[in-house]
Amino acid sequence: MIVSVDLSQIRFLRYFLYLPVFTAVLSLLFSTSSVNAQSDLPDGPFYQVQEGDTLWDIALRFRVPIDELQQANGITDAAQIDVGNQLVIPGLEGIQGLLETRTMTYGETLRSLSRRYRLPEEKLARLNHLTSPNSINPGSMLVIPAQYDNPTSGRRVGVRAGKSLLELAMLNDVNPWELVLANNLPGTWSALPGDVLVGLDDETDGPGAFLEAIEDVSIEDLPFVQGKTMVIRIRGMPGIELSGSLNGSEITFFSMGDEYVALLGIHAMQEPGLYPLNISGKYPPGEPYFGDGFDFSQSVLIRDGDYPFDPVLTVAPETIDPKVTEPEDELWESLGVNVSPKKLWDGVFQSPVPDVFKDCWTSLYGSRRSYNGGPYDYYHTGLDLCGGVGTEIFAPAPGRVVFAEPLTVRGMATVIDHGWGVYTAYDHQSEIYVEHGNFVEPGQLIGLGGATGRVTGPHLHWEVWVGGIQVDPLDWLMKSFP
Ligand SMILES: [Zn+2]
Incomplete structure (x- = not known):
């Protein structure tokens, strides 16, 4: 019996010998292409350098030590960054993609920001290295992943004592389950009186921790600095009796047009640091829907005025x-x-x-x-x-x-x-x-x-x-x- 061997088959088999080489080349090709993909978008959360940024600003904004920021990005000279550079922000495990920063305003809490950006409180706290609710200060930067940076401008729905979430949803003409989902509530039974929920339409916007009776709270020319005059403006329901205090010193509000305005002097020797700024209000009588009033406090940072030291003066x-x-x-x-x-x-x-x-x-x-x-x-x-x-x-x-x-x-x-x-x-x-x-x-x-x-x-x-x-x-x- 003659065994005929087809030469073409042998040649074919020989290709199998090359298979490992082939797959190695293939995998190399693929890994090269994945390296290319990574160089387009950094591995880990990153920030894109904007006009006017310095590495020191960026470190401060993301609350990372500057040397860690330099190390994570292989930067030897901190003065050498260019607009458009994508800098990996270290210390944010589990977070990916482009990060953006927004200036925090008065009248927000971790919860209200979480609802505004539809971002879990835990993630928002970790992104911003928030160790306590006191760390949310007007004028400081809030870090948010770009994919969440489309804040909801939903109408605020305040939870009242004695009203169920179901009733509130009906009064505000929204689906209770949508209200539950939009506000990360465990169920329709779980809203607490005083809590301020985000509604689902886009009628109005305002300070997320205030009830709807307050339309807007703004503090001009932040930050607070020793020796400065600050202006607080509040827009809201007519007839509200507003009062306030900064670190215990009383603030007087005056009615001006459709606003309530307060002027606030910051003492030149006030030790720089965080101080509670309280704003409270009493609603006019006959407003049962809103309850009696509100009482809100948030820490504000008072900065050093960097005033010089005069030479010793000689006087009588x-x-x-x-x-x-x-x-x-x-x-x-x-x-x-x-x-x-x-x-x-x-x-x-x-x-x-x-x-x-x-x-x-x-x-x-x-x-x-x-x-x-x-x-x-x-x-x-x-x-x-x-x-x-x-x-x-x-x-x-x-x-x-x-x-x-x-x-x-x-x-x-x-x-x-x-x-x-x-x-x-x-x-x-x-x-x-x-x-x-x-x-x-x-x-x-x-x-x-x-x-x-x-x-x-x-x-x-x-x-x-x-x-x-x-x-x-x-x-x-x-x-x-x-
Ligand atoms: Zn003088």
Whole structure:
């Protein structure tokens, strides 16, 4: 028997010998292509560098140490990043894709943000390294994966005592199960009174932790900084009685048009850190749907004003003797306590000195001071404007004179009440032309510059008080409050 062997078959079999080589090449090809895919999108959560970003900003925003950020991205020189670079953000296991940042606003909680972005609270907390609800501060950055960055603008539905979720859904004309799903609730029985749910239409939007009676809460020019004047605006149902406090100091709200407005002075020596900002409200009677009112607190970060330290000042010892300064300081503080309900000014304040001196300052507000070698326990409570003895002093805005008398430290001093807890004060004058109780108009001559009291030379020491706190007067010459 002859066994015929088909040569073509042998040749075919020989190809099997090449198979491992072939698969190796194939797998190499595939792995190369997957490497290519990875270089398009980094492995792990990443941020795309924007115009104006520095590596330090990015590290701060994502709350990662800068050296870890450099290491994760093989960056040796922290100054070397380019717009469009995709930087892997370390320390966020289980999170993938492009990350974006949004500025946090007042009136949000972890829960309300979770509902707004439809992102589980746990994931949002981990992404933002939130260790407590206090870490959600207005003005700081909120990190969110780009795929979730389409915040819902659903109408807010407040859960009321004595109303079931089913009733609420019916009252608001929404499907209760959709309400349950949209708000990550375990069931229709699980909503708690006071909780604020996200509705499903896109009628209105607003601070997620407030009931619908409050349409909007905004704080202008965040962050809070030592010496600054802050403006809080609230829009909501007419007739709400609003009150508030920052770290226990009372905030007064005034009705203005369709808004409630509060001015807030930040003390120049306030230790930088987190402080509770509370806003509470009482609804007008006969609003049973909303209940009695609300009480909301959120931490705000007060930053350092980076004020300079003045060289030690030498003054007459009796002007820093506590026996003299304490009663005078007490009197001075008492002058700014009363909050007149009528706002007398409108727009930016005029300069209190003639044009030739208006941009000439011998000392700015806020600088830290030591007198006669003592500790730096003092700060400069106003703005020192140039001018000699006899330089004219004008009222910067309409107001009522509440003090016009000589004092030991402040010399010949005048204080004007402009309403809403805003006062201006004028020290070291040589002449005073107004009396307690006088109304003054902007530009009215109220006195002459001098060198009376604790001074090293003639100048006008000018103060602006907001809610009993001396703030930076330059802000009032540049910006219209509120
Ligand atoms: Zn001064």
